[in-house]
Amino acid sequence: MSDTQTLIENRPPTVAALFLERVAATPDGEAYRYPVASADGGPDDWKSLSWGQAADRVFAIAAGLADLGLGSEDRVALASNTRVEWILADLGVMCAGAATTTIYPSTNAEESAFILADSESRVLIAEDAKQLAKARAHRADLPRLAHVVVLDAEDALEAEGDPEGWVLSLDALEARGKEYLAKRPEAVKERIASITADQLATLIYTSGTTGRPKGVRLPHDNWSYMAKATVATGMINADDVQYLWLPLAHVFGKVLTSGQIEVGHVTAVDGRIDKIIENLPVVQPTYMAAVPRIFEKVYNGAAGKARAAGGAKYKVFKWAAEVAREYARTSQDNHRRTGSTKVPLGLAAKHKVADALVYSKLREAFGGKLRAAVSGSAALAPDIGYFFAGAGIHILEGYGLTESSAASFVNPGEAYRTGTVGKPLPGTEVRIADDGEILLRSPGIMQGYHRLPDKTAEVLEADGWLHTGDIGELSPDGYLRITDRKKDLIKTSGGKYVAPAEVEGRFKAICPYVSSIVVHGADRNFCSALIALDGPAILAWAAEHGLEGKTYAEVAAAPETNRLIETYVQTLNEGLQRWQTIKQFRLLPRDLDVEHGDLTPSLKLKRPVVEREFKHLIDEMYAGANEA
Incomplete structure (x- = not known):
């Protein structure tokens, strides 16, 4: 058995335990960066939290939830945009032994109420007055919802008709937690030690392309496995700076936080999509994850900018785009055949000119230090992938589902192949059914759909194989190509x-x-x-x-x-x-x-x-x- 496999199989039972290990190992190391609006209305100031400082807040949140009476697997819903408090709250929920139910902040009031009711959430952590209003509008239908904790509490005050203590700020929750810990200093660590691998950690409702969303039950062991397996791919390392903007209500965003805890690198957190272009040169990430739409927008934006600059510049851009694609295809083909990424001298010369005229500016727009970008959630058009690859922005496509804790396949570093989603993570098995459907089995597979045993049985076999609903092909050396959704x-x-x-x-x-x-x-x-x-x-x-x-x-x-x-x-x-x-x-x-x-x-x-x-x-x- 390989050292990697041994490491994964001997993983801790929970990410909460991994978090304790990380804090003990590098208490003064930088964990998170987050933006704060400047007093003079200029660019945002970026503040930092060390792992030790993050742990102080996480433990206070966990103890505050314990003081509110939350116990093992009790659900705490999180309805907020991506921000550092989302991560701290999620870790607080896990360290309390409770389970996070994620809600997109864009979800309407009716569907938010459905998720809160179906999950039987006892606490809602809401970003602001807008998210609080959704819960308040359906409070009569949510008898188990005992409290709403508000992150931006300035305008989120108790209203007439609210039960006493129903609304409280995150600051107030943390203050309660500190008082709780003053009396019982080891309370949170004791809770972490009592959590079992099969205990529910996260309940993620699929946003669903049809019908009501289904709650996907993901236990602690799923995230512990993901933390170990993603790092074992070599995709991330301790010196990385990650720019995290993806919605953390989505399983893709969630898995990125687990890998970071295992390896201990810095994560800059800001979910405001309209700030991405502004933030990249400031954060200077070495890696980031995105969905294909972002890369499509960058490509279209670059083409549009060249077109607006005049016919000659647009011709140069189109020429450079074709050179990038040819360069990427040739180097990847050569690497597959010989292990070398060398290209013919004539193509290398054209590429050098195109790099000076076009690609270098594109890399600077991404902050100038981007080693790789991970793309998931949907297919990236290969021609767009080849364009970025040739421009020196390496997009590693990956693949997984909410039901498989997001990451089942990812392209391996320098050996990545555009148009594929790479190879399975260590510990993940794959087979292709007779009709072309991709089947997966791994420690990252869900327990099932919440309160929907019939729906679970439709996709999850007794021996652990998950029917993905996707059609794909495996190359002889294990690279997977997704061809379509079975139902599409x-x-x-x-x-x-x-x-x-x-x-x-x-x-x-x-x-x-x-x-x-x-x-x-x-x-x-x-x-x-x-x-x-x-x-x-x-x-x-x-x-x-x-x-x-x-x-x-x-x-x-x-x-x-x-x-x-x-x-x-x-x-x-x-x-x-x-x-x-x-x-x-x-x-x-x-x-x-x-x-x-x-x-x-x-x-x-x-x-x-x-x-x-x-x-x-x-x-x-x-x-x-x-x-x-």
Whole structure:
């Protein structure tokens, strides 16, 4: 048995125990950085917490929850954007032996109430008055919700009708905890020692592309395994600086905090998406995780900036983009065959010129020190991945589900292969079913769906194999390529199968104006597409083509815009099989977003929602067509 395997199999039962080990090992080491608004209205100031300082707050929160009467596996819901207090609160919940239920702050009041009720949460830790109001509106339906702890408590005061002590600030909770610890100094450590590996740690409700969300039960052992296994891949090390902005309500964000505790590197935490561009040069991360939409936006933004600078600069950008892709493909192919990433001298010379003109500026925009970026949650279009790889921004795609604690596969460092999600984590088994479905088994697999044994039985076999619902292929040397969601595969009326994600990914790499695309064609005799445009990119184009001052909807409806996008659809079709080609498309009057329910909070497409809302456009595309 390898040293890595031994380490993983002999892991501590909980991340709470790992946290104690980390604090004891490096109490004065920097753990977290977080932004604080400057008094003069200028750029944010960044403050730090050492591991010892973080532990003081975590223990106070844990003891405060104990003082409120919380015991083993009692649920504490967390509804907040990503910020350092989210991490401290989550660790406090785990160290108290309770279990965190995560709620996206964008979740509406009705669904928030459903999650609070279904999870039987006894405490809600809410970011601000807005999140408090959601719970208050449904308080009559939440008899078990005994307290709401508010992070930004200035405007979150008790209201008439609230039970006494129902609302308290995080400061007040920590103060209670300190008093509790003054009487029982070892109380939190005793609780940590009593937690078992199979005890519930986290209840994450899948944002769900259809229907009510299901609560995924993830015990302490899942996170202890994830902490050890992610570090064992060599993906992160103690000298790293991570920039963490992903929603921590999502399992992808959560796994990143576990790995950090194991290895002890610095994490800069700020969930404000509109601050990413501003923060990157300040934080100068060595690695960060993101979803494909972020990389697509950076790519489209760079292309748009070059286009706005004039024809010559745009030609240089397009040339450099093709050089980057050729360089990445060639070096990866060579590495696969020979173990060397060397490329022909002519290509190396072109790459050096392109680096000076384009790539170096792109790397500086990411802070200048980025060793690798991890992409997950959805597929990254390979052409976009190759572009960034050739530009020296190495995107390591990974794969997993909420049901597998997020990380089941990740691309290995220098041996990464764009277009794949890499190799399984140590301790993870994979097999491909006869119908192409990916099955997983590992210590990271969920216990099941909360209070839904029938739904659990549909996906989890008695011997531990999880049915992922994804279709994939394994290379002879163990790299996994995801081809589509099993339920998303389109079968045309002619009997041909089409993987919409593959077609959609290709189009995103071709068209710099696209934000989202939904390919349709199930039981039809041809494929069609609904296309949403990237607002800033298309409005910049519109201003240069006689449509200045028009709204997004007006630009999307303009014949000139339709002709523009048609050229990209034609380019797409040239590289597709006949039955995959897009015969008709419609431009949507708005972008797809979380607020309208088109995307999940982790930016996954809700196909049924989009197809239902824009059914009239789909019907229009097939009107008069021979559907026999």
